[in-house]
Amino acid sequence: MSNQSRRDAFKTLLAGASLPLVPTAAAHAATPPATCAPAAPPRWKRGIEGQRQADQGDGTFINPIIAGDHPDPTILKDGKDYYLTYSSFYSYPGLVIWHSTDLVNWHPVGPALHKPLGTIWAVDLCKHNGRYFIYIPAAPDGKPWSIYVIWADKIDGPWSDPIDLGIADCIDPGHVVGEDGKRYLFVNGIRKIRLRDDGLALDGQLEKAYQPWRYPDDWVTENFAPEGPKLLRRGKYFYLVTAVGGTAGPVTGHMVIAARSTSVHGPWEHHPGNPLVRSMSTNEPWWSRGHATLVEGPAGDWWMVYHGYENGYRTLGRQTLLEPMEWTSDGWFRALGGDLSKPLPKPKGGQAGPAGFALSDDFSRNRFGVQWAFHDPAPDEAARAQYTGKALRIAGRGASPSDSRPLTCGVGDRSYEVEVTLELSGQGEGGLLLFYNQKAFVGLGFAAEHVKTFQCAEEQGWARVARKTLRVRVRMTNDEHVVTFRYSHDEGKTWTLHGTRMEVSGIHHNVFGGFLSLKVGLYSAGSGVVAFSDFKYRALGA
Template sequence: MRVSSRPETGATISNPVIPGFHPDPSICRAGEDYYLACSSFEYFPGIPVFHSRDLVHWTQIGNALDRPGQLRLPPETPSSGGLYAPTLRYHDGRFWLIVTNVSSDGNVLFTATDPAGPWSDPIRLPDVHGIDPDLAWDDDGNCWCTVAGVSQFRIDPHTGETFGEPTRLWSGAPGAKAPEAPHLYRIGDYWYLLIAEGGTERCHGVSIARGRTPNGPFEPCPANPILTHRGTDHPIQNTGHGDLVQGPDGSWWMVFLGVRPHGGTPGWHVLGRETFLAPVSWVDDWPVVGEVSPVMAAPPWPLQEPAVVPVRDDFDLSELAVGWISPRFRPARDCTTKERAGWLSLHARGESLDDPEVTFLGRRQQHPSCRTRALADPAEGRGGLAVRLDEQHHYEIEATPGHVRVLARVGPLHSVVATHPTTDGPVVLRIDMTATRQVSDARQGPDTVSLGVEDEDGTFVELAALDGRYLSTEVAGGFTGRVIGLYASAGTVHFDWFDYEALTD
């Protein structure tokens, strides 16, 4: 029997370790450094990459796909299309990232010597069919690509060539829905095949099997699923899509996705699927996933000082910060800080947030309760501050000279909710998200979204308070979470600053 576990330190940490719309985490370690990548779907730039020294405090260091030549997301790319489920690995002195672009190029592979970038141009794998691709190397140097389903290809990762026919592998419990997110590891005497199953909703879970070769045959763990919260009232739900990593001290850990529902029945999550962390011990050569909770025991090593991530952007730099994202593409001519010094200038393409080609620059909402503010100058156009889930689900406070209005789009319904006169000059737009804490009605939504303006002395003039459930995954569907940002729907709109403030949950 082999048993390994981590010593207790008494310190605690907060879960999720990467909050907000950061699903499908994949992790690797190089020396004492950890790197993690997540799905980005229809947003550009694609695949955010994070760094940590302690598994707890993560800093985004870049986006792997930050050039149009790496990432094609045509205008017809639907929301929740685009990039699915990357795998990030460190092998032979290089970083390797493989991902599925379901909207254009299929499975593509990238490499880098520095995970902060630049990453290579895509290596296409036209004969590898299936989503959620994984990479693993055996002792003979063979590279194995395993995809959802679950099937496996031997490939040349330098060229994308495949060898032979795909092999079917263990696909989880008989009849289980959606075997996906495979990850293959050599640990000790066995090869382990980790998968997700049950779908990415409330029945999501993680299961594992082991074999003596990377091709199997695989025997399932008798304790499967080794991670799930299905059928429970746990505050973290939809747990699945895990990836394993070993710390320098020999301890093991799993990163995985989960959601934090709020409100009444059935519970709505608005931040998307987030990245969580759990300890892993080994019993009889099987992994056992430890405590998963919003507050959990810290790893048994000193925690680094968390990086100070600016919540305010004054747009004083020539390049945009790595956390800003836009639907499908972001031409520099339409989104620039070089046109008016110290301002962001947005030039309209689409006429509203309903348009897939709208000029929109946003950041992920990462806290159930938060406040966002922006100083907008609409003298040359029309635009404002918005909360976006997709083209059919968004709320916004929109400014034109001397006037603002609150707009809401919920499915087929469009509404001008409120209007308000302003001065002709720049105006401070504001949106507050307030999470539901006391449920008085089973139908009560997850939060309230308050939209309005600030007057000259900073007083908030609320123009509308809208139910947040209509900007949730349970209503809208799909795989993403809320993104809050700035947009232009006519002419040119300039923004002096944008501020995001987490409020006490």
């Protein structure tokens, strides 16, 4: 599917079954959340390799709970355990599942999806009758959007191959069991369809479920885009939490709204406090906040998990945020977070577990899926990679980073430094990148006779440097969007400062589309092989 086709499909899917935008009386009566004043930059406690850590060690936490590109979070409470996954787009293996016992400290379990399905958008993780399910909207190349399902008897797998449910042109599934004991998926629009009892096939037709609450048309949003339905049954009510306003675009667009009903079939009553979450200005620490799920904490308090862009750092993608909420005496709920740049009390009763993981890699074991993933891989992509015990050898593909399907690693810090050693063989060419997609990347490339400079997603021929290379160590420093490269041909004894510094703050979705993030990339092109070894990561800054 071409990029233009994907954009057209995206507009159609997000539009759903919407009506002309006419403000309702409820919309005019709604009072938007108070605008946060500019806040001093938060000072996170630093964890592994200096990476930002949510848990401050004093009973408080600072958002994000999972830094970096972890959008559209779907969270499952499973006894004393919590599991979360998120949109993985073109990264394979994909759908990394994370585990926590306190909602603040999260550690990856591993990827659930190994078979490429094209781009993967907002999924839903659920458990029913002792079995785990992930419902997946995907657009395999050359095929229309549909919703797939994978299942497992244990959260750490093995997970099944994807099953196409045949729900055409739909995204953002949300699973719920109705008062009739039947299983349903809600999708963008907001529409619903009944599932067979085993959850692996359809047992009904797609139908309209809910006409979402509408904001005044003078609010600055991207588009109406009713999406991300997540459902919860509590007491006599089903609660339907939905995103509207567009997931990117203007800072003030994305928002969280809610409705409730005594039946999964409606009628649905709008929350009188809509919108429950919304960024009101560029002064706030987190932009475009939305796509929320409600979850009960370890001691019975309640929380909202959703995503947002960090002020000034859209390059990091949409990060996972945690906000406290409370149930009110009238059976509704409200968000309590306020300024999310400040420390907040941790959920009560949880036991802190491991948080994050080291990104440095000696390539002695396979870390595909958790750390490394090929961007938009072909079915045979995994065959390119071979672990030797001390290095990762990747056979060349294509002629440059734009068609080489590079190996990528997500990051969650504003500033960081990485190093890696490359060894070329045959007619191999390789390098170190900051990679968004094939049309947006920067970096250095090394061939047998010269050093290449990639800027604005193409080689800058005027900057080519004659330099024989067999083995080289490359260092990249990203200091709040300003990128500096150095390289050494003598095992790090002396370093050459590359002559071009690059500014990358504009490499994000609002410029290039795709809902992705700027990741560290390793590429191998040409007809040879590049061996990568001793990858080092270090976060910078206070």
